[in-house]
Amino acid sequence: MKIYGDIKSGNCYKLKLICALLDIEHDWIPVDIMQGETREEGFLALNPVGQIPICVTDDGETLTESNAILYYLSSDSDFWPRERLAQTRVLEWQFFEQYTHEPNIAVARFIRVYQGMPEERRLEYEARLKNGYRALDLMERHLDDRRFLVGDSCTIADISLFAYTHVCEEGGFDLSSYPAIRAWISNVQQLPGFVAMPMTPSS
Amino acid sequence: MKIYGDIKSGNCYKLKLICALLDIEHDWIPVDIMQGETREEGFLALNPVGQIPICVTDDGETLTESNAILYYLSSDSDFWPRERLAQTRVLEWQFFEQYTHEPNIAVARFIRVYQGMPEERRLEYEARLKNGYRALDLMERHLDDRRFLVGDSCTIADISLFAYTHVCEEGGFDLSSYPAIRAWISNVQQLPGFVAMPMTPSS
Numbered sequence: 133m134k135i136y137g138d139i140k141s142g143n144c145y146k147l148k149l150i151c152a153l154l155d156i157e158h159d160w161i162p163v164d165i166m167q168g169e170t171r172e173e174g175f176l177a178l179n180p181v182g183q184i185p186i187c188v189t190d191d192g193e194t195l196t197e198s199n200a201i202l203y204y205l206s207s208d209s210d211f212w213p214r215e216r217l218a219q220t221r222v223l224e225w226q227f228f229e230q231y232t233h234e235p236n237i238a239v240a241r242f243i244r245v246y247q248g249m250p251e252e253r254r255l256e257y258e259a260r261l262k263n264g265y266r267a268l269d270l271m272e273r274h275l276d277d278r279r280f281l282v283g284d285s286c287t288i289a290d291i292s293l294f295a296y297t298h299v300c301e302e303g304g305f306d307l308s309s310y311p312a313i314r315a316w317i318s319n320v321q322q323l324p325g326f327v328a329m330p331m332t333p334s335s
Numbered sequence: 336m337k338i339y340g341d342i343k344s345g346n347c348y349k350l351k352l353i354c355a356l357l358d359i360e361h362d363w364i365p366v367d368i369m370q371g372e373t374r375e376e377g378f379l380a381l382n383p384v385g386q387i388p389i390c391v392t393d394d395g396e397t398l399t400e401s402n403a404i405l406y407y408l409s410s411d412s413d414f415w416p417r418e419r420l421a422q423t424r425v426l427e428w429q430f431f432e433q434y435t436h437e438p439n440i441a442v443a444r445f446i447r448v449y450q451g452m453p454e455e456r457r458l459e460y461e462a463r464l465k466n467g468y469r470a471l472d473l474m475e476r477h478l479d480d481r482r483f484l485v486g487d488s489c490t491i492a493d494i495s496l497f498a499y500t501h502v503c504e505e506g507g508f509d510l511s512s513y514p515a516i517r518a519w520i521s522n523v524q525q526l527p528g529f530v531a532m533p534m535t536p537s538s
Contacts, residue, residue, distance in 0.1 A: 181431065181435065195423055197426065199430050200426035200427040200430055203423055204423040208419075216410055217396060220398055220407040223400065223402070223406055224398065227430075228400060230433050231433045232384065235434075270383055270384060273383065
């Protein structure tokens with residue numbers, strides 16, 4: 133199995149993390165978004181959407197969308213619950229991540245860390261910061277009396293949300309008044325087999 | 336089971352459609368976004384994210400995120416495939432819908448139909464139109480030799496994408512050069528039990 137990704141992208145790191153936690157062998161093929169490599173013809177032939185990560189199975193199937201790939205890699209493990217209601221809760225959090233969380237929290241980090249906060253994106257950055265805090269508020273309230281997002285153990289919902297939440301301070305968010313989120317981050321970091329995301333150059 | 340929604344919202348219509356196709360009994364409780372009803376305290380107690388649709392099961396569980404609810408309602412039916420790879424393909428399309436398709440195609444329709452194209456959103460509208468066409472291009476290419484998005488029969492991937500695609504012309508998109516999408520829309524409309532979305536006031 134091959135995974136094409138940039139380890140400092142949260143969406144790609146999700147796959148690095150699940151592979152480490154489940155001890156899944158794979159070749160990691162680095163793709164540099166900042167150098168435009170996802171817009172090159174060879175890559176677009178693999179994924180016409182032009183996004184990383186992608187996963188190419190040993191049968192030659194190309195899988196896209198980080199959260200769908202998490203399902204593919206984990207659906208026979210404890211990271212995907214057995215009951216339909218709990219499974220639905222996992223999907224709820226994953227869709228929340230892609231619609232409400234990532235577009236604000238990941239993009240704020242991208243503008244600040246990777247683009248160096250260009251003046252023409254400052255207003256947009258402020259809006260994403262505000263909406264990102266709203267997403268964090270919802271997580272904080274939910275995690276107040278829970279160790280993980282769904283049930284008693286870590287699921288792919290946690291992997292999906294952990295990826296950008298644990299580095300959100302690089303994007304300008306302040307987690308000091310989010311004790312439940314900080315405790316949850318620590319719970320994920322203490323999982324057997326956990327691997328950290330490499331530090332970004334500027335952090 | 337109760338479903339809270341606005342039948343003219345594509346995300347809500349997804350649930351109306353799957354309930355019709357699978358003959359699932361439910362009470363439909365109308366919620367009017369334009370009147371701010373999703374921001375009222377009673378509704379926020381049910382769904383703190385303030386989005387419709389939501390589904391309240393007979394056990395009193397509140398489910399959010401339209402695509403997760405589709406899974407909940409269909410996972411023991413033919414609308415959710417049996418094989419892991421096909422299941423992953425369904426999820427890929429659903430995440431594509433929420434990240435790449437809906438924020439452009441649904442929001443363009445919202446700005447044009449519901450807000451009457453206010454001048455201050457025109458630039459944003461143009462950007463969403465451009466990105467929306469990119470999403471349609473990807474669907475067209477994929478559907479070129481297929482009746483449905485995944486496998487040989489309709490899955491919840493089709494329900495997710497059908498919701499806003501089949502009314503995208505209300506948002507200003509022109510499907511005349513998308514024959515595969517038009518054929519696919521017709522395939523969905525011919526399913527036994529299909530119910531149409533009511534016409535919007537201006538269309």
